[in-house]
Amino acid sequence: MALFRERCAQYVAIAVLFTATSVFAADTPNTLLPTINITQGEKCVEPTDVIRKEHKYFLLHQRDSTLREGVRSKKHSLKNCVNCHADPKTDSVIGEEGFCSSCHSYAAVTIDCFSCHTDKRESNAASLK
Amino acid sequence: MSLNRREFLGIGAAVTAGAAIAPGIRLIELVQARSLEEAASAQQRWGLLIDTNKCTRNCTACVDACFVENGIGNKGRPATDPQWIRKIETKDPSTGYTHSLPVLCQHCDYPPCVDVCPTGASMKRADGIVLVDKHICIGCRFCMMACPYKARSFVHEVITDQKAYAPRGKGTVESCTLCVHKIDRGDGTTACTEACNKGGHQAIIFGDLKDPNSEISKSLREKGGRQIRADLKLNTGIRYQGL
């Protein structure tokens, strides 16, 4: 009998803990999927399924060729991505509905780029195909 | 001799065309603009020649221009605020002679900062510009210990609203990039050089040290130029006259 009571107490404790942690979810909007607002351009520089999986590798390669070799091609440049994908209201790609941060927070992958790179589109940027 | 109208118009057109093209010719002399897809090449070596006799104590045009160009803010904490270029005032205690000159990253040919960087973030580009690859900088500050010119700054605070062409972030080390974004764009100059010329001082010449016909090479050949701490044999890209 004592063992049964102890077991019950354990299960109740676990259940309470689980529901208690949902308190921390209070301020995040309850979206099941990331919100992707694409407002400019007809298409991306790469097909959607390619860019979704490989954009990290494009950026990794581009950053070395730009910085270390001085090649400034626009196609995979981060600046180009930002200029096109920046939210028209906030001018930024991060923030609650930012293009980059929306998917990245859904996938729980930290973005390191914007500690150094500006997340805002350039004021004189033209959108590029 | 008298000119008829046709001859006058012809000469006038030629002079006007010449005046329009001449600045263009100067620009092409200064820099061979690369296309965007082209890598930097070891055929060129960018440098500055600073005639410090033209520097005055109160002038900080080069410093201010650098701050504006690269988006370097001032938090009112001079010990930790970054400075990519600064004016140094020297005084010879035995004679009383005073002098003023700007000191920045010297873009050495044998940079001690590049030697000591554990990850290779501190690097020298093919055309001689010494840069920090902030993607792999771990913020150990060993390059700052190693630099004989105290050229490097550590970013001690969070930075926002960076310029798109000059990414900068907390926890990494930075220094003068010789306005690499302007060079690659084909501007053919740096912000400090531009500001100095605009202010009428004409103390700084930017150019290709490997091109014997560039203005900088000619001036070095005719009037000479010295390195700061030349005994270290680092073969700096920044040369000074009047030191």
Add this chain to the structure above:
Amino acid sequence: MSKIQYDTIEGRSTGFLMLLGIFGAMVLAALGASYFMEHNGHYVTGMSNQIVWGTPHVFAVFLIVAASGALNVSSIGTVFGKAMYKPLSRLSNVLSLTLLTGGLMVLVLDLGRPDRIIIAMTYYNFKSIFAWNMILYNGFFVIVGIYLWTLMDHNVKGYARTAGMAAFIWRLTLTTGTGSIFGFLVAREAYDAAIMAPMFIIMSFSFGLAFYLLVLMAAYTWTGRPLGDAVVTRLKNLLGVFVASVLYFVLVYHLTNLYVTEHHGVERFILLDGGIYTQLFWIGQVIIGGIVPLLIFFTPAFGKSRAVLSLGAVLVILGGLAQMYVIIIGGQAYPLSMFPGMEVSSSFYDGVVANYTPTLAEVLLGLGGIGLALAATTFALKVLPLLPHSLADKIADPHYKAESA
């Protein structure tokens, strides 16, 4: 010398738990301090663009140097075959591993981007002495780990000599590398000297043995095990020799600089008018860390008092910290000599002695390194049989002659 029996300590007493608690608290404080520094940026510390490496680095380099020296006891037993040191070897290995862990923790947590430590271990610039040090530190864990295994597992006992020799050479390379971090820097007058590497080696002997002696005496006293005078006297005399050697290297370093006119400025700064650096040099490094311990170790009257000997070892450690502070921070405080002979001023603190005040966060981070090292050692003593059951003279002293009653 009869066969040595090793066992673990019981590790259940209040004292043991209190020790773990205190050291654990130090580590937690360090983690909190590191988060504070990293989250806000280093402007909350005393470090700046002038004093680039501060109190955390003083502690980190000190612990790393002591770690390499703590292995000395083990090397003397295995590599040089001195019988009395053999029972002391296991603790020596473990202490060197834990001290290195503590030092590296402080170093990594102070980085501007500690989240990029994986990059530091995968992108290497092989011209950088810092990169070599990373390889040497990681290799140290592996080699000393294997060495410890050969000491403890009698199936592989035969390999102890090889492992010990490898560890000895690796350790000398590591400490040479640590000293060369400063010795290879051409920019600053206080560095750029070949003597930095061997001076760091002799410093490692001194600090490492001081730590070892303190841990050994504490472990035996607090667990009620016998520790005879033979062992203590031998270690005390050896420590005295090392302390004297460090003073010799410091003397040579400064004498050379004093002879060279070019370096008169920095020598005057350290030895005469550098304020806190001058005080730390003479009072901290030379007197407290050198002369007083020598008096303690070599005066026969103090030879029998364990308390006084412990004090001597503590003073060596304090003097060592002072020495690191003078080298690392004093060396940066003195201005760069870009225009020799000229008075220089600018908006970037050129030409002036740089100011530095340690902040609480930095000190907590540094102390956390010591906390981690000692917490790990304390825990290791409980789970591994590191200590001989008895180090009384009749067991530990190879020249023991039973006294007639």
